[in-house]
Structure formats: structure tokens, C-alpha cells
Amino acid sequence: MLNKNDIKLIRSLRLKKYRQKYNKFIVEGEKIIIEALKIESTNIDSLYCTNEFYQENRALVNKKLSNVNIITDKELKQISNLKTANSALALVKIMGNTGTDNLKDAELILYLDDIMDPGNMGTIIRSCDWFGVDALVVSPNSVDIFNPKVIQSSMGSIFRLDIFRYDFGQLQKLLNDKVTYYGTKLEGENIQNITYDFPAVIVIGNESHGISAEISSKTGYNITIPNYNKSTESLNAAIATSIVLYDVKNKLD
Amino acid sequence: MLNKNDIKLIRSLRLKKYRQKYNKFIVEGEKIIIEALKIESTNIDSLYCTNEFYQENRALVNKKLSNVNIITDKELKQISNLKTANSALALVKIMGNTGTDNLKDAELILYLDDIMDPGNMGTIIRSCDWFGVDALVVSPNSVDIFNPKVIQSSMGSIFRLDIFRYDFGQLQKLLNDKVTYYGTKLEGENIQNITYDFPAVIVIGNESHGISAEISSKTGYNITIPNYNKSTESLNAAIATSIVLYDVKNKLD
Numbered sequence: 133m134l135n136k137n138d139i140k141l142i143r144s145l146r147l148k149k150y151r152q153k154y155n156k157f158i159v160e161g162e163k164i165i166i167e168a169l170k171i172e173s174t175n176i177d178s179l180y181c182t183n184e185f186y187q188e189n190r191a192l193v194n195k196k197l198s199n200v201n202i203i204t205d206k207e208l209k210q211i212s213n214l215k216t217a218n219s220a221l222a223l224v225k226i227m228g229n230t231g232t233d234n235l236k237d238a239e240l241i242l243y244l245d246d247i248m249d250p251g252n253m254g255t256i257i258r259s260c261d262w263f264g265v266d267a268l269v270v271s272p273n274s275v276d277i278f279n280p281k282v283i284q285s286s287m288g289s290i291f292r293l294d295i296f297r298y299d300f301g302q303l304q305k306l307l308n309d310k311v312t313y314y315g316t317k318l319e320g321e322n323i324q325n326i327t328y329d330f331p332a333v334i335v336i337g338n339e340s341h342g343i344s345a346e347i348s349s350k351t352g353y354n355i356t357i358p359n360y361n362k363s364t365e366s367l368n369a370a371i372a373t374s375i376v377l378y379d380v381k382n383k384l385d
Numbered sequence: 386m387l388n389k390n391d392i393k394l395i396r397s398l399r400l401k402k403y404r405q406k407y408n409k410f411i412v413e414g415e416k417i418i419i420e421a422l423k424i425e426s427t428n429i430d431s432l433y434c435t436n437e438f439y440q441e442n443r444a445l446v447n448k449k450l451s452n453v454n455i456i457t458d459k460e461l462k463q464i465s466n467l468k469t470a471n472s473a474l475a476l477v478k479i480m481g482n483t484g485t486d487n488l489k490d491a492e493l494i495l496y497l498d499d500i501m502d503p504g505n506m507g508t509i510i511r512s513c514d515w516f517g518v519d520a521l522v523v524s525p526n527s528v529d530i531f532n533p534k535v536i537q538s539s540m541g542s543i544f545r546l547d548i549f550r551y552d553f554g555q556l557q558k559l560l561n562d563k564v565t566y567y568g569t570k571l572e573g574e575n576i577q578n579i580t581y582d583f584p585a586v587i588v589i590g591n592e593s594h595g596i597s598a599e600i601s602s603k604t605g606y607n608i609t610i611p612n613y614n615k616s617t618e619s620l621n622a623a624i625a626t627s628i629v630l631y632d633v634k635n636k637l638d
Binding site: 251255258259261262263264285287288289292324357358359360361363364365366367368370371374375378381382385 | 624
């Protein structure tokens with residue numbers, strides 16, 4: 133059963149201010165919720181699911197949490213953000229990152245300078261997870277990583293990646309001066325000629341404006357992915373990020 | 386001025402069946418419309434824009450078309466698909482591709498086996514353009530390339546890329562048997578060890594199910610992007626596509 137207060141709370145979590153107020157975010161969809169149930173460190177506050185979902189994942193659900201609400205498809209529709217509501221929705225506690233020690237020890241860090249599109253943010257989180265990035269740091273103006281669209285497109289990687297929110301100056305102060313900063317730009321060094329020194333911070337700019345002038349002056353190297361068709365203006369930000377991460381790992385192998 | 390019939394027509398073009406009926410699709414946003422105006426081969430049927438947009442792009446607009454409708458912000462809102470309506474919306478005629486001769490002569494072809502997400506499709510089109518893919522072939526079940534979300538995320542590349550819709554069997558019949566087919570799979574050969582023979586067809590599978598079993602049996606090589614974190618399940622389809630295209634071009638350089 134779903135009561136009015138549940139509906140009100142869950143719907144409110146679509147907005148950042150309520151996610152911050154209640155310290156919770158929404159996770160939807162069978163696959164990603166099963167992921168969340170399996171990962172020890174995720175703190176699932178409550179689960180709203182169909183009886184079918186519950187019966188199929190009973191052992192996993194009961195092991196992880198006590199607050200399970202069996203609801204109908206119709207009720208799920210009332211709280212879902214998805215066009216076609218799935219079989220489960222969970223509220224997960226925002227736990228924060230593992231602390232700056234892990235950031236200081238990281239070999240490969242990705243810094244996002246004002247990534248605004250939630251789909252891009254989620255896809256970047258997924259790629260970071262795939263390529264084994266040690267820590268993701270997002271600028272304060274970047275889209276909220278707990279935005280439902282970010283969560284959906286991260287495909288469970290949101291639960292596995294260490295994510296921090298700092299401005300670039302704060303990050304630089306936290307890290308020692310042996311770190312090398314690599315910007316990604318339309319006019320930089322061809323990525324094919326880049327060799328990476330570690331610890332490395334890869335900096336990705338905003339979808340429309342690229343890396344801000346202030347940060348630009350602080351990156352030691354600027355990487356460019358060659359354009360094989362001069363009429364195109366740019367690559368999607370998540371695509372450019374993932375190609376650079378692939379290149380870093382490829383050259384390490 | 387916007388009349389009721391205009392509104393009805395434009396709104397109907399959100400659906401594939403009406404795009405096919407009227408042979409037109411919607412393009413929205415200042416940047417992409419300016420692109421469309423500049424490209425000789427795009428056939429813009431009509432433009433709906435604010436007076437500000439018109440004054441700023443007068444020369445370009447008048448050179449390209451006569452059917453210009455100056456409308457208010459409020460009117461634009463009535464026909465826009467975007468959350469925040471922009472300053473212009475155009476209806477563009479579906480012109481089809483350049484014919485199979487160009488497909489037969491292509492050195493690098495990308496085949497999409499049931500890509501369903503419009504954002505992925507648009508981003509893949511954008512990457513094809515950037516990396517100079519000669520032709521994109523989409524399976525009949527793939528999302529319609531004239532879907533408004535595809536158009537938005539293609540960022541103008543939709544006007545520059547040669548796109549065909551064939552099933553894999555039809556494509557094979559069209560191409561000669563000197564073509565090499567490369568599938569992308571989770572269990573294939575490490576991409577680092579792949580050398581490409583041309584003409585090459587790169588095959589990308591559906592977001593959830595990968596490449597269909599039928600097509601799978603027909604690809605000569607299977608490419609895998611190494612996973613540096615065994616807990617992740619997969620990369621986003623547009624990301625995987627773009628990394629493979631980058632790799633193809635990188636190895637040619």
C-alpha cells in the first residue's frame with residue numbers, strides 16, 4: 133500500500149532541494165535496483181515494488197532491508213519518473229564519498245567542469261566505472277549526481293564510483309603538486325601524441341563552453357581528439373570523456 | 386502568425402507515422418537551424434522563428450527559403466518539443482540518402498542492429514560525422530532517425546551523414562564479398578589486437594540484447610573494449626560505438 137505521504141515524499145525527491153533535505157534519492161528499474169541490493173555499501177532506505185518483483189528477488193530483498201512496500205502497477209505509476217514504469221522503485225540514502233584520503237591516493241581522477249546534461253553525467257559515471265577511474269570530482273555547478281536521469285543512465289555505476297564535489301581550486305589544494313592536469317580542448321595536442329604521467333587529473337569542460345578560462349590556464353597539457361571531418365563542430369562530452377579514458381588505459385596496457 | 390493548422394501539423398510530426406505521411410521532420414534550436422540553413426542540400430520547407438532570430442540571420446534565411454513565419458515566444462512555445470523553447474523551429478523535407486552507389490563505394494560503414502534510444506542514435510550520428518564514417522545503415526527496427534530527440538542530439542550531423550535503412554541480409558547482398566564485418570561484443574577479441582581490413586562494416590548491437598544471434602553468426606571478427614573493472618556490466622552503446630570508430634581512424638593514421 134502506498135499512502136499520500138509516501139507519494140508526496142517520493143515525488144518531492146525529483147528536486148535537488150528535497151534530496152538534500154531528506155538526504156535520499158530515487159532509484160528506478162529492476163536491473164539497477166538488483167545491482168543496488170547486491171552492493172554492500174548501498175544504504176537502501178525503502179523499496180516500493182510489485183509482488184512479482186518481490187517474489188523473484190525475495191532472498192536478496194530480505195537480506196538487505198526490512199522496509200518493503202508491495203504495491204500495484206497502478207500505484208507504481210503514481211510515483212514513477214519513467215515513461216513506462218518498471219516493477220520497482222527504491223529510495224537510497226545519500227552516503228557521500230569515502231573521504232579525501234582516497235582522493236589523495238588516486239592515480240586517475242576525472243574532473244568535470246560544469247557538465248549540465250544529466251544523461252551525459254550518468255553516462256560519464258558509467259564509463260568511469262568501466263575504465264576504473266579512481267575518483268570522479270564534479271564542479272559545484274555541475275548537474276546534481278542524484279538527479280533521477282543521472283541515476284538511470286549511470287546504470288548502477290553510481291553505487292560503485294567515488295564521487296566528490298569541489299571547485300578546481302579546492303581540488304588542487306587537496307592534491308599534491310606532483311599531479312599532472314590534462315585538459316580536453318578542440319585545439320590541443322593530438323591525443324595520439326600524448327603520454328600520461330600519474331597521478332593524472334583529466335579535465336572535461338561544459339557541453340557548450342568547454343573548460344573555463346580560469347581552469348584552462350592551470351592544465352599542463354591539452355588533449356584533442358582528431359576530427360576527421362572538418363564540418364563537424366564537436367563531439368558529445370560523454371563521448372570525448374570516454375575516448376580519453378580509453379586512451380589512458382590503452383596506453384598503460 | 387501561427388494558425389491552427391500549422392500547430393496541428395507541427396505537433397503531428399512528433400509521431401513517425403505523420404513524418405512519413407508528410408515527408409517532413411522537425412528541427413529545433415538556433416544552432417542546429419543555422420547549420421541547416423548553411424548546408425546546401427538541406428531542403429527546409431518552412432521556418433517558424435522569433436523576429437529576433439530573423440533579424441540576426443536575415444541574409445542566411447532569405448537566401449535559403451521564402452516560407453518564413455515570424456512568431457512570438459508564446460507561439461513558439463505552443464509548437465516546441467523542448468522544455469525551454471528556443472528562438473526557431475524548422476520543418477525539413479525528408480530527402481533520403483544519396484543512393485546505393487555511395488554505399489557500395491564506402492570504405493567505412495557503421496551498421497546499427499536495433500538501437501532503440503533516440504539520444505544514443507543522435508549521439509552515434511554525431512560521432513559518425515566527426516570520425517568520417519562514409520555511410521550509416523540502421524536496421525528497420527531501430528528508432529526513427531527523424532525522431533525529434535535524435536535530431537536534437539545529432540547536433541546538425543543528421544544533415545551531413547549518408548543514412549540508409551536496411552536489414553543486415555539486404556546490406557550484405559548490396560555489398561560485395563570483399564567487405565569485412567566486425568561485430569562488437571562483450572566477449573570478443575581485445576580491440577587492441579584488432580587490425581581492420583577495408584571496406585569494413587562495424588556492427589553495433591541493441592542496448593539491452595547486443596547483436597542478434599542471426600547477425601552474430603555472420604560477423605568475421607568480434608571486437609571487445611577491455612573492461613578495467615569487472616563489476617561493470619557494459620558501456621553505453623554510443624560510447625562503445627565511438628571508441629571503436631576512434632580506434633579505426635587512430636590505426637589508419
